[in-house]
Amino acid sequence: MPTFHVEMFEGRTVEQKRKFVEEVTRVTCETLGCTPSAVDIxxxxxxxxxxxxxxxxxxxxx
Incomplete structure (x- = not known):
């Protein structure tokens, strides 16, 4: 199960974070051949x- 720990300056919107985790999950699944439910961020x-x-x-x- 890949787990990503991301630290960033505060101030991003929930929508920005939502898009970020969707894209990181998508690329991780494409690259590693795992399911989205296996990716933690x-x-x-x-x-x-x-x-x-x-x-x-x-x-x-x-």
Missing amino acids: IITDVKRENWATGGELWADKK
Whole structure:
């Protein structure tokens, strides 16, 4: 059973997430030959203040 853990900045709509999981599931099934019910996707919304790249919080980026 493939399981995807996806972390992204908060702010995406439910519709955007819905489309994302539909497409990831479709491509996974095509590629791995599994059924949609075998694909799990866990989305974690992260605040920009809790994510840093290169020593700088994303909340501080302009």
